[in-house]
Amino acid sequence: MVKVRVAVIGCGSIAKNRHLKEYSANHQVDIVAVCDIVEGRARQAAELHNAKAYTDYKQLLKEEEVDAVSVCLPNYLHAPVSIAALEAGCHVLCEKPMATSKEEAEEMIQAAEKNNRKLMIGHNxxxxxxxxxxxxxxxxxxxxxxxxxxxxxxxxxxxxxxxxxxxxxxxxxxxxxxxxxxxxxxxxxxxxxxxxxxxxxxxxxxxxxxxxxxxxxxxxxxxxxxxxxxxxxxxxxxxxxxxxxxxxxxxxxxxxxxxxxxxxxxxxxxxxxxxxxxxxxxxxxxxxEEGGQTTTHVIDHFIESVTTNQQPLIDGYEGMxxxxxxxxxxxxxxxxxxxxxxx
Missing domain, CATH: 3.30.360.10 (Dihydrodipicolinate Reductase; domain 2)
Known part of the structure; x- marks a missing residue:
């Protein structure tokens, strides 16, 4: 089985409690890199998931061979980082809301289509x-x-x-x-x-x-x-x-x-x-809330979309x-x- 090489950009709570946990539980995934501007946060996530830590997402995209990226950043960074990842040839799962304007959302969709990559928005x-x-x-x-x-x-x-x-x-x-x-x-x-x-x-x-x-x-x-x-x-x-x-x-x-x-x-x-x-x-x-469900099925659906070449349920158009x-x-x-x- 060929594994999907994944990077998670942004190592805050949504990455820690949702994306990284669910990628780790998916047998088709290999978490290869994580990135956060807070170096300690990136290192902690990297150690936990046996990945390489970065503080610059551009460096990560340049140095690592990555198939898919989760964008778990503040809302104003969703579009620029997603577009950079798509341009680097990665499939992208972006947290919601997908962008801060319709124009940004359209640019994300265009980048996905131009590079023939999946773009999914995390509406769980x-x-x-x-x-x-x-x-x-x-x-x-x-x-x-x-x-x-x-x-x-x-x-x-x-x-x-x-x-x-x-x-x-x-x-x-x-x-x-x-x-x-x-x-x-x-x-x-x-x-x-x-x-x-x-x-x-x-x-x-x-x-x-x-x-x-x-x-x-x-x-x-x-x-x-x-x-x-x-x-x-x-x-x-x-x-x-x-x-x-x-x-x-x-x-x-x-x-x-x-x-x-x-x-x-x-x-x-x-x-x-x-x-x-x-x-x-x-x-x-x-x-x-403490004790609440943690499995959202978003990650599994995203990975399935990538491995089977199917359009995600919540693609860029749906997110927009x-x-x-x-x-x-x-x-x-x-x-x-x-x-x-x-x-």
């Missing part, structure tokens, strides 16, 4: 068992017409998760570009596009910085969204859910209400209009469409109007 919500089951129910027609939804992703904030704690880049606009809306909200925008299998055409948003006093980005955001067929719903993203994480979605349809990750014991509950209730135990959703929902929300906030999205 699509791989959650309850979400996949809900998509099957919707597509089967069993639920009838979908009317509306509400989806939420909130926790106490990145300071409890990020390698830099309260001094994290997540709170700094020049590096993060957006706050909770880009960190968590973009996941739910991607999820709803995936579940409903249609695009959003109108977005209105309200954002606040109320919980993190030193942040220069939003820590609470609420979006109202309308799809092509007229499905309307709300998306809430927050770094102020201090007591417990909420990663739930509820879909209101003609024949049933579907509750996803909304119950501590059942990952999906379907309440039919005839009074029947069906409860599913499908395994927990991945969580940053989900990013565009967040960009539309920003435009709505700036103009105080409902933003009409391009078709």
């Amino acid at each position: 919500q699509r791989f959650v068992a309850s979400h996949q089951k809900a998509k099957q129910l919707i597509e089967s027609g069993e639920l009838g017409k979908i009317y509306s939804f509400r989806t939420t992703f909130g926790h106490g904030g990145p300071e409890g998760w990020s390698a830099d704690g309260a001094d994290s880049w997540f709170f700094k606009k020049e590096k993060a570009f957006v706050g909770a809306m880009g960190d968590l909200g973009v996941h739910k925008a991607d999820l709803m596009r995936y579940l409903l299998n249609e695009e959003f055409v109108e977005v209105a948003a309200f954002v606040e910085t109320s919980a993190k006093q030193t942040a220069t980005v939003d820590d609470n955001a609420t979006l109202v969204m309308k799809s092509e067929s007229g499905i309307i719903g709300t998306l809430a993203a927050s770094w102020a859910y201090n007591a417990a994480e909420d990663n739930s979605t509820v879909i209101f349809a003609e024949n049933a209400i579907v509750r996803l990750e909304d119950d501590p014991n059942y990952s999906m509950i379907v309440q039919y209009t005839n009074g029947e209730v069906v409860k599913y135990e499908l395994g927990g959703i991945q969580s940053n 469409k989900s990013l565009n929902v967040i960009l539309a929300a920003l435009s709505s906030v700036e103009t105080k109007q409902i933003f009409q999205m391009e078709k």
Whole structure:
């Protein structure tokens, strides 16, 4: 078996707790190099995974024979580093949001196509068992017409998760570009596009910085969204859910209400209009909380896409469409109007 030679650029918490762990568990992967501007962080990751440590990603790409790269960096570096890796002939798995503008996202897609390489964006919500089951129910027609939804992703904030704690880049606009809306909200925008299998055409948003006093980005955001067929719903993203994480979605349809990750014991509950209730135990959703699930299936899917030459489920175009929902929300906030999205 020929192994995929992988490098991880950025050795913060998402790399440490997700990418490196999941690459290490994949028998088709050989982690050959890691990179971080904090030398101690790079060395620690390198020792743990028997890889070579770098502090300069350009040097890594020049010196190492790498098949695939994970980009686990602050948001403003996603595009330039991904493009450099694609230009060096590497397949790229980039963390979300994929870029800080539509133009950057388009440049990433062009680099992937020009170099005939895979570009995948790490939207892990699509791989959650309850979400996949809900998509099957919707597509089967069993639920009838979908009317509306509400989806939420909130926790106490990145300071409890990020390698830099309260001094994290997540709170700094020049590096993060957006706050909770880009960190968590973009996941739910991607999820709803995936579940409903249609695009959003109108977005209105309200954002606040109320919980993190030193942040220069939003820590609470609420979006109202309308799809092509007229499905309307709300998306809430927050770094102020201090007591417990909420990663739930509820879909209101003609024949049933579907509750996803909304119950501590059942990952999906379907309440039919005839009074029947069906409860599913499908395994927990991945969580940053202690004791939470750590397998996202993102890495395995990325490696499978590379080894079988298949298009990833969340390629650059899909990543850009989900990013565009967040960009539309920003435009709505700036103009105080409902933003009409391009078709």
